[in-house]
Amino acid sequence: MYYWCGWLSFCFNLFNIIICLLIIFSIFLATHSNAVADSITEIVVTEKDGIYQITVSAQIAATEKHVRQVITDYAHAYRINHSIIESEVLKSPVDGNIQVRARVLACTPLLCIEVERVDEVSTLKSGNILAVIVPEKSDFRSGKALWKITSDGDKTQLSYWASIEPDIFIPPIIGTRLVIDNLRDQFMATFSRIEQVARINQEREWNDSYDVTTVANSVNDLPCIARVDAAQR
Amino acid sequence: MKYIASISLVLIPFISSCAFQQVSYQSDISPIINNKCIECHTSPSGNGYQATGLLMGSYEDLMHGSVYGPIIIAGDSQRSVLNMLVEGRAGNVRRNLHNNGNALTDDEIKAFKVWVDQGAPDN
Numbered sequence: 001m002y003y004w005c006g007w008l009s010f011c012f013n014l015f016n017i018i019i020c021l022l023i024i025f026s027i028f029l030a031t032h033s034n035a036v037a038d039s040i041t042e043i044v045v046t047e048k049d050g051i052y053q054i055t056v057s058a059q060i061a062a063t064e065k066h067v068r069q070v071i072t073d074y075a076h077a078y079r080i081n082h083s084i085i086e087s088e089v090l091k092s093p094v095d096g097n098i099q100v101r102a103r104v105l106a107c108t109p110l111l112c113i114e115v116e117r118v119d120e121v122s123t124l125k126s127g128n129i130l131a132v133i134v135p136e137k138s139d140f141r142s143g144k145a146l147w148k149i150t151s152d153g154d155k156t157q158l159s160y161w162a163s164i165e166p167d168i169f170i171p172p173i174i175g176t177r178l179v180i181d182n183l184r185d186q187f188m189a190t191f192s193r194i195e196q197v198a199r200i201n202q203e204r205e206w207n208d209s210y211d212v213t214t215v216a217n218s219v220n221d222l223p224c225i226a227r228v229d230a231a232q233r
Numbered sequence: 234m235k236y237i238a239s240i241s242l243v244l245i246p247f248i249s250s251c252a253f254q255q256v257s258y259q260s261d262i263s264p265i266i267n268n269k270c271i272e273c274h275t276s277p278s279g280n281g282y283q284a285t286g287l288l289m290g291s292y293e294d295l296m297h298g299s300v301y302g303p304i305i306i307a308g309d310s311q312r313s314v315l316n317m318l319v320e321g322r323a324g325n326v327r328r329n330l331h332n333n334g335n336a337l338t339d340d341e342i343k344a345f346k347v348w349v350d351q352g353a354p355d356n
Contacts, residue, residue, distance in 0.1 A: 074324065075323055075324025076323060076324070077323075078314055078317055078323060079301050082306075082312050083312070085311050085312055085317065085322060086317070086322040086323070087322075087323060087324060088323075088324050089324060103322075105311060105312065197301060200300050200301060204300075
């Protein structure tokens with residue numbers, strides 16, 4: 001009781017009202033974030049010396065085959081991330097590899113930035129997918145990403161790790177924070193969409209009496225995706 | 234390619250869309266669709282419909298989108314799937330869409346863009 005009274009008197013001070021509101025807002029954000037990611041077990045985005053590291057892990061409610069198909073469908077990359085406004089597959093100088101060019105529209109409340117990247121993409125013996133940025137064709141000094149796609153019965157353990165060094169000016173502190181938040185939001189949405197699209201494709205394959213209208217409606221009742229999408233809005 | 238990133242204020246698309254005459258769904262967009270798109274995007278046997286479930290017979294069909302979700306973000310042609318596809322921004326999909334010699338003209342592609350940027354109204 002004394003504890004709460006102490007907090008109340010603290011908040012009654014006009015100057016401290018702002019601090020109280022910030023604390024309440026932070027608590028809201030924290031609880032909100034927890035509610036968002038039922039299927040995402042880990043999402044961490046950090047920055048050090050201009051290099052951003054991203055780690056995301058999730059259990060996807062679709063088979064490994066369909067998850068892999070969605071992730072490697074580079075011509076339809078827009079299906080898993082609405083910020084991808086252009087994509088194409090290019091020939092790689094390395095046998096067995098491909099290059100993927102993508103143009104991404106990254107938006108904050110104040111401005112939008114178009115970023116171009118070309119990745120040298122290879123499938124490792126393990127089945128994991130490695131993408132290494134080609135700096136001379138990209139707005140990045142360096143970067144690489146690894147998709148680990150592991151079958152887990154009728155589900156899939158999906159993890160993504162990336163390290164990227166943008167070659168564009170990002171204002172310190174606020175700009176970095178905005179980039180981290182944007183990356184975090186983008187990857188949460190992307191993982192949700194991977195699950196959603198993989199399940200749509202899986203449903204279409206399984207259902208002999210396939211009806212696109214039925215599938216489109218039934219997908220809305222599917223797993224964690226709807227909750228994540230709603231939270232993203 | 235370095236330093237190619239461009240920064241644009243969110244108002245720029247709005248301002249640029251105002252520079253064009255109002256595009257009408259009924260007068261401008263629907264005739265293009267009927268001439269160039271509807272053949273494949275008809276239930277139940279159209280190739281486009283079977284591939285993605287996208288019907289284009291009416292404004293409501295178009296706004297409903299495919300099994301993967303909406304294809305139009307009103308006011309944002311840059312991120313609208315419809316515009317990405319017809320402009321050839323999604324791999325080689327544009328070429329595949331129009332390999333029958335009945336390709337969309339530049340003016341028709343532009344009409345889609347302006348219409349979406351103007352909010353994709355049912356006008």
